[in-house]
Amino acid sequence: xxxFLTKIFHQLARLTKAEFHFKKPYQNDILIFDKKGSxxxxxxxxxxxxxxxxxxxxxxxxxxxxxxxxxxxKIPSLSSYIEESIKIIRPRIIxxxxxxxxxxxxxxxxxxxxxxxxxxxxxxxxHLDFKDFIGEKKNLSCDNLFVWSEGMKINxxxxxxxxxxxxxxxxxxxx
Numbered sequence: 001x002x003x004f005l006t007k008i009f010h011q012l013a014r015l016t017k018a019e020f021h022f023k024k025p026y027q028n029d030i031l032i033f034d035k036k037g038s039x040x041x042x043x044x045x046x047x048x049x050x051x052x053x054x055x056x057x058x059x060x061x062x063x064x065x066x067x068x069x070x071x072x073x074k075i076p077s078l079s080s081y082i083e084e085s086i087k088i089i090r091p092r093i094i095x096x097x098x099x100x101x102x103x104x105x106x107x108x109x110x111x112x113x114x115x116x117x118x119x120x121x122x123x124x125x126x127h128l129d130f131k132d133f134i135g136e137k138k139n140l141s142c143d144n145l146f147v148w149s150e151g152m153k154i155n156x157x158x159x160x161x162x163x164x165x166x167x168x169x170x171x172x173x174x175x
Contacts, residue, residue, distance in 0.1 A: 019060045024088065028052035031091035033103045035059060052089050056082060056102060078102065083110060091115050097122040099133050104140040104160055116143040119162075121152060121169075134159045 030051035055061070056078065065084050069076045074084075082102060086094070090113055096103040097120040106117060119142045134140075142162040147153050153164045 018058055021060060021062045022064055023062075024064045025052060025062060025085060027088070027090050029092045031086065031089050031094045033094050033096040034098055034100055036098045036100075051095070052091065054082065054085050054089070056100065079105075082106065086115075087111060093118060095120065099123065101133060101135070101137055101140075104142055105137065107139075108141075117141070117162075118143060119145045121145075121147045124148070130155055 028051060030049070032051045032053045034057065035053055035055050036057065062085070065081055065088070066076050068088075069080055069084055074080050079102065083106075086106070092115050094103075094106070094115055094117050096117070103117070103119070108115065108117075137159070140160040142160055145153075145156060145160065145162045145164050146167045147156060147164060148166070148169050150166060153166055157164060
């Protein structure tokens with residue numbers, strides 16, 4: 001019970017710090033999943049125009065999405081918020097460069113349009129951190145994963161289905 005109450009308290013605290021928006025998200029060919037890492041310099045290799053950013057850490061909340069979910073009689077949750085945002089934005093490509101399990105859980109079959117999910121590794125995880133990250137999750141996927149090393153490819157490919165490319169660190173390759 002204490003753990004549940006603590007979780008509720010943290011969620012309420014996050015809401016008090018959140019920035020709220022009411023405007024309908026615009027359609028965009030490119031969506032960056034999560035503000036964390038959205039200003040990563042290596043995205044310049046992939047981006048030709050300004051991408052949309054899906055804030056999933058609670059720093060910005062789009063009330064248009066919340067109201068739309070309520071009108072569809074769906075309970076607003078992070079998963080439903082992510083799905084509804086993607087349906088409105090209709091990206092061709094979704095980029096992510098941090099470890100957020102929700103990105104890998106996006107089920108492309110739930111959408112009536114096609115898009116690619118691309119992961120670019122930006123941080124190192126040891127085997128313990130990685131195990132916490134994956135947990136008991138199943139059916140994780142990503143179209144293309146650009147990873148730092150053969151070891152990371154082996155580690156990720158045990159849990160996440162996708163096409164892997166070993167590229168090293170984009171940050172270290174800059175210059």
